[in-house]
Structure formats: C-alpha cells, structure tokens
Amino acid sequence: EPEVTQTPSHQVTQMGQEVILRCVPISNHLYFYWYRQILGQKVEFLVSFYNNEISEKSEIFDDQFSVERPDGSNFTLKIRSTKLEDSAMYFCASSLIAGGQTGELFFGEGSRLTVL
C-alpha cells in the first residue's frame, strides 16, 4: 500500500542550527502538507503546497520556515535557525486533491525534532 515516508525519524539539534526534514509523498498525489504536534498538544497545520508553490500557511510558518520540492519525489521542510519551542513531532501529509474538495489526507510516521 502506498505510504508517505519521512526522514529522519528523530533529530536532535542545538538551538540556532538549521534543520531539514524530508518527506516522500505518495507518488500520484498533488497536494503536500506539513503539520506539527508539540508533545501533549493538538496536531496543528503549518503549510500546504501545490503546483510548486505555497497554497496556504499558518501564523506559525514564519520566515524561519521554508518548504521545497527539489525534485519529483521529495518534499522538504527547512527551519533556518531552530528555537527551543520548535521541538515537536513534524508530520508530512499528502492528498490526491485538496482536503476541502473531498480529498483524503495520508500522513507519514513523523520526524521528532528535539532542540537543545
């Protein structure tokens, strides 16, 4: 069964360092997303990406964050200068069509980021 894969599963970094989280969405999907979940809190939306551009982003997704689809298979989230409060589980998701247009979201297993 097709699945969304994420690497690394866990990354520990020092505050101020750059981090890149990688995702391989399901191959025929067109919409890509990043969500995060701080321990004990709700899953919260970061950004959606379609046709090589951001379609929507949350207030969390400030200038420290960026996304890229460098080739036909990978989708990355970059955090330029990590802060302690960036510690969270980051989930990549993909859908064949936009969620609001009856699209089903499929999530990866997540990348746990720990900022020291």
Next chain:
Amino acid sequence: KQEVTQIPAALSVPEGENLVLNCSFTDSAIYNLQWFRQDPGKGLTSLLLIQSSQREQTSGRLNASLDKSSGRSTLYIAASQPGDSATYLCAVPNTGGFKTIFGAGTRLFVKA
C-alpha cells in the same frame, strides 16, 4: 473560525464493549470529516473519510456518522479489543480546503 472538540478526552473500557467517540465542529460548512488513529509516538493513520453528502461510513468494526447541521460526528467501535487502544482524532478541512483542523483527540484504553 473552525474549532473541533472531542469528548471524552479519555476513555477506559473492558474488552468487548461497544463504544462511541464524539466530535463536534463549529462551522457546519465542511466538505468532509476524517477520523484518524494515532498510536503513542507514531503517525496518523486514516480510518474513515466521510464526505459532506454522506451520513455515515463503515470500515470493519468502525462506523462513523456525520450530522452537518448539528456540527457533530461520532465514531462507533464495535466489540472493542486491546489493539484498539490508541488516540482517535477527528479533523475537518477549512473552507479553502488546504488546511485541516484537528480535535485534541480521545485517548482510548481497552482492558483485556
């Protein structure tokens, strides 16, 4: 602004019991509603997607219903098993459809 609430926050039941998890949302103009399962420290597994035109959706021992007008959905789990122990999340996309809003989840524990 869409808000999603799930009750109860936690539930502990003996094996074999049928149970209902509740989800409510404030803006009834939704396209669909999706239920997920999350095991501790793991990703989200899609369980059921109900389109706005549907009243319910079934998969095995799971049945999800949707009442858009009242802003409610329920997830019914029949004959619960210890392997059903997990957190169950409901989620709805916003009007534009690019952002999905999640409830806080119901943490289920099924005792053997």
